[in-house]
Amino acid sequence: xxxxxxxxxxxxxxxxSRAPREARSRRGRxxxxxxxxxxxxxxxQVLFVLFTELSPVLSDPIYAARARQLAALRxxxxxxxxxxxxxxxxxxxxxxxxxxxxxxxxNFGTPGAGxxxxxxxxxxxxxxxRVPDVLLLELMYPLCADGGPWPQEGPLITADxxxxxxxxxxxxxxxxxGDLYRRLWRxxxxxxxxTHGFKLIGRxxxxxxxxxxxxxxxxxxxEYGWLAPLESLKPDPALRDRQLAHYKPWVExxxxxxxxxxxxxxxxxxxxxxxxxxxxxxxxxxxxFRELPNPEAKARINTYIAELKxxxxxxxxxxxxxxxxxxxxxxxxxxxxxxxxxTARLIAEGIEPLLKARGAK
Amino acid sequence: MHSLLADAPAHDAGFTSGLAxxxxxxxxxxxxxxxxxxxxxxxxxxxxxxxxxxxxxxMTRIWVLVIAxxxxxxxxxxxxxxxxxxxxxxxxxxxxxxxxxxxxxxxKLLATASVCMNLxxxxxxxYRGFFLNELYEGMRALGxxxxxxxxxxxxxxxxxxxxFYTFEAISYAVDVYKRKIEPEKSLPRFLLFILFFPHLVAxxxxxxxxxxxxxxxxxxxxxxxxxxxxxxxxxxxFKKMAIADRMALYCDPVxxxxxxxGTVTVWFAVLAYAVRIYCDFSGYSDMAxxxxxxxxxxxxxxxxxxYLAANVSEFWRRxxxxxxxxxxxxVFIPLGGSRGSALFNYRNLLLTMLIGGLWHGAAWGYIAWxxxxxxxxxxxxxxxxxxxxxxxLKAALETWAxxxxxxxxxxxxxxxxxxxxxxxxSKALAVFGKLFxxxxxxxxxxxxxxxxxTVGFLLACQLILRSGLWAKxxxxxxxxxxxxxxxxxxxxxxxxxPDAGTTFIYFQF
Numbered sequence: 001x002x003x004x005x006x007x008x009x010x011x012x013x014x015x016x017s018r019a020p021r022e023a024r025s026r027r028g029r030x031x032x033x034x035x036x037x038x039x040x041x042x043x044x045q046v047l048f049v050l051f052t053e054l055s056p057v058l059s060d061p062i063y064a065a066r067a068r069q070l071a072a073l074r075x076x077x078x079x080x081x082x083x084x085x086x087x088x089x090x091x092x093x094x095x096x097x098x099x100x101x102x103x104x105x106x107n108f109g110t111p112g113a114g115x116x117x118x119x120x121x122x123x124x125x126x127x128x129x130r131v132p133d134v135l136l137l138e139l140m141y142p143l144c145a146d147g148g149p150w151p152q153e154g155p156l157i158t159a160d161x162x163x164x165x166x167x168x169x170x171x172x173x174x175x176x177x178g179d180l181y182r183r184l185w186r187x188x189x190x191x192x193x194x195t196h197g198f199k200l201i202g203r204x205x206x207x208x209x210x211x212x213x214x215x216x217x218x219x220x221x222x223e224y225g226w227l228a229p230l231e232s233l234k235p236d237p238a239l240r241d242r243q244l245a246h247y248k249p250w251v252e253x254x255x256x257x258x259x260x261x262x263x264x265x266x267x268x269x270x271x272x273x274x275x276x277x278x279x280x281x282x283x284x285x286x287x288x289f290r291e292l293p294n295p296e297a298k299a300r301i302n303t304y305i306a307e308l309k310x311x312x313x314x315x316x317x318x319x320x321x322x323x324x325x326x327x328x329x330x331x332x333x334x335x336x337x338x339x340x341x342x343t344a345r346l347i348a349e350g351i352e353p354l355l356k357a358r359g360a361k
Numbered sequence: 362m363h364s365l366l367a368d369a370p371a372h373d374a375g376f377t378s379g380l381a382x383x384x385x386x387x388x389x390x391x392x393x394x395x396x397x398x399x400x401x402x403x404x405x406x407x408x409x410x411x412x413x414x415x416x417x418x419x420m421t422r423i424w425v426l427v428i429a430x431x432x433x434x435x436x437x438x439x440x441x442x443x444x445x446x447x448x449x450x451x452x453x454x455x456x457x458x459x460x461x462x463x464x465x466x467x468x469k470l471l472a473t474a475s476v477c478m479n480l481x482x483x484x485x486x487x488y489r490g491f492f493l494n495e496l497y498e499g500m501r502a503l504g505x506x507x508x509x510x511x512x513x514x515x516x517x518x519x520x521x522x523x524x525f526y527t528f529e530a531i532s533y534a535v536d537v538y539k540r541k542i543e544p545e546k547s548l549p550r551f552l553l554f555i556l557f558f559p560h561l562v563a564x565x566x567x568x569x570x571x572x573x574x575x576x577x578x579x580x581x582x583x584x585x586x587x588x589x590x591x592x593x594x595x596x597x598x599f600k601k602m603a604i605a606d607r608m609a610l611y612c613d614p615v616x617x618x619x620x621x622x623g624t625v626t627v628w629f630a631v632l633a634y635a636v637r638i639y640c641d642f643s644g645y646s647d648m649a650x651x652x653x654x655x656x657x658x659x660x661x662x663x664x665x666x667x668y669l670a671a672n673v674s675e676f677w678r679r680x681x682x683x684x685x686x687x688x689x690x691x692v693f694i695p696l697g698g699s700r701g702s703a704l705f706n707y708r709n710l711l712l713t714m715l716i717g718g719l720w721h722g723a724a725w726g727y728i729a730w731x732x733x734x735x736x737x738x739x740x741x742x743x744x745x746x747x748x749x750x751x752x753x754l755k756a757a758l759e760t761w762a763x764x765x766x767x768x769x770x771x772x773x774x775x776x777x778x779x780x781x782x783x784x785x786x787s788k789a790l791a792v793f794g795k796l797f798x799x800x801x802x803x804x805x806x807x808x809x810x811x812x813x814x815t816v817g818f819l820l821a822c823q824l825i826l827r828s829g830l831w832a833k834x835x836x837x838x839x840x841x842x843x844x845x846x847x848x849x850x851x852x853x854x855x856x857x858x859p860d861a862g863t864t865f866i867y868f869q870f
Contacts, residue, residue, distance in 0.1 A: 029840045030588035036844025037591070044852055191398075193855035200856050207808030 048192040053163050056124065058196050060161040061203060062110050063121060069225055070106050070130055080104040081358075083351055084125075086118040087138025090283040094334040096343040097224035103133070103355055107225035112156040114143030115263040116174050120157070120166060122267055131274050134354050136346075137267065139280045139308070139316070141301055142250040146257035151175050152250060153260070159184035160195045173266065175259035229336045233329055240331035244288055247332075254297035256304045268312040277358045279350060280308060280316040284323045284342060286331040317350040383439040390436035393521060393562050395648040396598050403433070404652060411656060416579050423549045423576060426656065430556040434521070441520040448482055449555040451475075452530045453548055456537050460544030472538035476531050483527045486519050491723030522562035524720055526555050528687055533569040535691060542570045550576045559652040563645050565663040565683035572658070580657030590654030595850045597647030600640040603857035604815055608637035610859060611805060611812055616783065619791040623802035627795040633812055635776040636819060639668060642681070666823045668775070671767040673737040676775055684720070688713050707742065711735035724784035733778045 052059035056067070074082065081103040085095050092109030099105070108121065118137060125131070143152045151174055159181055162170065167185045170176040188195035221227040271278045282305070293301060309316050322345065325331070327338030334342055390399045407429040414422045435442035455475035459468050490512045500507040533554070536542045545551040554572050555561075615622050615630035622630070646663040653660045667680035677685045693713040699706050711732065718731015748755045757763050780796075781789045795802075825831050835843070 027584040030584040032840035033843040033847070034584070034588055034591060036841045037847035038844075040845045040848035041851055044848055191855070193852050194858070197856035197858065205811065207810060 045190075045192060048196070049189050052160075052189075052192060052196060056161075056163075058199050058203065059163070061199050063124065063161075066108050066110060066225060067125065067128065067130070069221070069223065070108065070125075071128075073104060073106060073223055074130060077104045081133035081355065082106065082130075083134040083136065083355070084108055084132035085136040085138070085281070086113070086121060087136075087281070087283065088113045088140045088143075090140070090332055090334075091138050091281075092221075092225075092227050093229050093329075094283060094339045094342050095346065096226045096228070096339060098222060098226065099343050100224075100347060100351060103351075105224055105351070106132075107221070107227075109138075109225070109227075112153075113138075114140045114153045114156070115260040115267070116151060116153045116170070117157055119263040119267045119270075120162070120169075122270055123166075126270060126274060132276055133358060134351065135271060135276050135278045136281050136317075136350065137264075137278055139282050139305065141254065141282065141304070142247050144256055144260040144304070145250045146255040147250075149175070150177055151257055151259035160188035173259075173262055175262075226339075229329065229334070229339060231336055233335055235326055235328060235335070236330055239329065240286070240288065243330045243332065244292060247289070248292060251292045252294060252297065254293050254301055256300070264308065264312070268314070277354055278312070278314050279354055280305070280314055281346070281350070282316065282318045282320050283332070284319045284321075284327070284334060284338070286323075286325040286328045288325070289331045290320055315350075315354070317346065319346070380439075383435055386432060386436040386439075390433070393433060393437055393558075395594075395645065395652065396601050403429075404655075408655060412582060416581065419579055420547075420549065422580065423553055426558075427549050427552045427556060430553070430558040430561060433558040434556070434561060437521060438518075441518075444482070445520065445526065445556065446552070448478065448530070449526075449552055450548070451478060452533060452555070453545065453551045455534060456544035456551070457546070459534075459537050460546075468538055472534050475534035479527045479530045479534075483523055486523055488719075488723040522564070525564045525566055526561065528566050528684075528691075528720075529555055529569075532566075532687060532691060536569060542573070545569070545573055547576075557653070557658070559649040559656070559658075560660055563642075563649070564681075565646055565649065565661045566687050567660055567683070571661065575658050583657075586654050586657065590651045591847065592651070593647045593654060594651030595847055595854070597644040597649075597651060599850055599854040600644030600647065602854045604819065605637045605641035605644055606859050607857060608633040608640065608812070608815065610807055612637055614805065616788065616792065619788060619795050621803050622795065623804060624795055624799045626802065626804050627792060629805075629809055629812060631776055631780060631792070631796065632816065634779050635668070635772070636812075636816060638779060638782070639664075640819070666827060668772050669768060669823055669827060670771050671764055672771055673734065673741050673774065676771055677734075677738070684717065688717050688720075692716055703742070703746075707739045710738045710742070714738065721782070722784060725786040726781050726783045726789050729786055729789070730778055730781040733781060737774055737778070 048058075051057075055064070057064045070084075083097070083100050083103045083105045085091050085097065085105070085107050087095075087109045089109060089111040092107060092111065095105075095107045095109065097105030097107040110117070110121075113121070115137075122135070145152055147154070154176055157170065157176075159167065162185070164185070167176075167181065171178045171181055268278060270276075305316055305318070308314070319342065322342065323334070323338050327334055327341075329335050390403055392399075394400060407425070411422055411425050411429075414425060431442055431446060434445060452475055455471050455478075459471045462468060462471075493509070494511055497507045497509065497511050533542075537544045545554070550573060553576055554567070554569055557567075557572070560567055611633035612630040615627055616634065619627060643664040650660050650662065661683045663681055663683050665679040665682065667676050670676035670679050693709055696709040696712060697705060698709060712735075714731045714735030715728065716731070717734070718727045718729070721727040721730070748758065758767060780792045783789055838846075
């Protein structure tokens, strides 16, 4: 009663019969409940937005799951040098990071990640204090293609996945469409429960979502981040043809896009700042994928790689032709035996020399 | 449902500017769904204007609602909005004409004309395609040339809510004819009775006697009523977004292609569909009731925990109450009702439910659904007759376990009938084929525990409501707790809503 009395609007009302007073009290209670409801809803919205701004756990669960795994691994082996492989689903399936020895390897491959996403992820990791010693950076050249006014990765890095600062960075430096992206970001911030709803369920009760919407990149991955392809999988020509059709428009007449180059430059600058040794990696591809660019485009890709090596003073591991077609599920995602062989060769030809060079320094 | 605006020709400048206005309106409010942001903005505007008008300008407030309702419908299709308004005006004139004469023959003629006009419009839009296509198929089967082409059912535009407002108009004409109510003299009040946007597109089917009286009462802002309205709206939104749309993920793929799925998955889909259709329609009704309360009007409660009914007869007293009472008053009783022999009674039940099925849609699936419910009602009557001279059996059925069994059997039968509740009877039969013969097939990408959790949650809510616990608790909860509950309910609805929401099932009727 005392609590209610606090909210009574007319404390000095004249004495009245009990019934009208009760009716007024019930009306007051109703108004108060509605006011509290509106306030609580607004507060929950603000808290949700603040939470997504401060932590990617809800806004970008794919990144958050990988980062959590990496944090756990570093807690186990804090002294060993860290070899981090940033890349797309090609990396996610192909790199058995647990084989890296004596350093700690971690597979930070996430679906659809290209140079811009990798740059964002590295910024976040560095800000969280997870600085790798050696960084293998996938050069996913289809995503480096000139996509017209916007970068190819634009539709993949949706506005609800980034913070306000990241949004501004994407617009200012990486050519994301300013008005549209700001509007989408504002919308996701205004109705966070709608935007992040399925991510929240995906975190709390993933089985309630269809498997293609669960956003559980780390689900099924080992402690080193490798999402091992199932042993039972076999090359699937129909799937390969669908993938080829998907990538063809990006790759056939490939030209380097300006935005991804800026992202790569930013990544290298960050690496220099934190003394990270970097190598570019071109992931293995089946013959059909390798033949997808026309001869001029192929030449442009090779020139681009050479220019990047020269500009950033890094090595580049070109694994595009390491395997025959039967090593792939769909022409560009390695099957398990291929992944094991790829890892062994990458360690021998790429990681060990990099670690030695770093040790010598 | 697509707008007619896209195909509308521009004849002159006036028409074009009018068209541009409605096109703009359509962009603002593309679909008349209560749980969209566009509707909430529209509703907020209507509320603000409506309550800003001083109470003494009662007729102005009514005009505000009439204009808002017209725009609500016109945003979807302005041609059909004019059609609905036109037929409503004609019904008003028929009513006035009936009120102005005491000659029984003239009154009967006027009432018949009103009913025929409404049924004519309904048949033209809703049943024309079905009957012409059946005629086409029949003539082709007999080797005759139909002389016309078959209509594509997807191209036939059925105005939203036509079955609902047609029944409202018919009940008005009949009630005026029978002198149960006085004909409405005020045109805006009558327009509001039919066009009132909270009940326009999917009911509940309101009666003139209940609604027109309310238009005469001056409306005061009442926080208790606002609270009730908001509560109902939130509960309805939760049912629709968090439960019905989520259940659609389980049942839609299976009902679309039943042959592709295994028997167990199909059983789960049938259960999900039963939950979905209840939450979809009762959720919409709750939102309609809530919206009406916020404007100071009370609509008929359409649902009363139907899945807790212990027999089919009770189910129909709890499910779509406004339709079942309409069918009782304007079809079953005029047919003779329960008077006369048992066989006569059964015939009336079957006919009434058949009309009920046909009301839902012009397709064999809905007709079979209505017939199945009619047969279940007859079976229930027969079983009641069987139990009457057997007091021990009757007592056993009245026990806790017996009631539980009856509720389960009723739910099972009703759920089986929902399989028929779709336009294509062949698909319904394919589902039955899967249900009753164990066959392998695909499974859904979803986990079944979420379905069980939803069923459990819904059952718990209904039991808490039925036991009266919620009423007691609600009266005692402090305002901040209640308010936080509203916020959590809304947030939960938004979070649980699948990213691709579905339309309301009952909008097609």
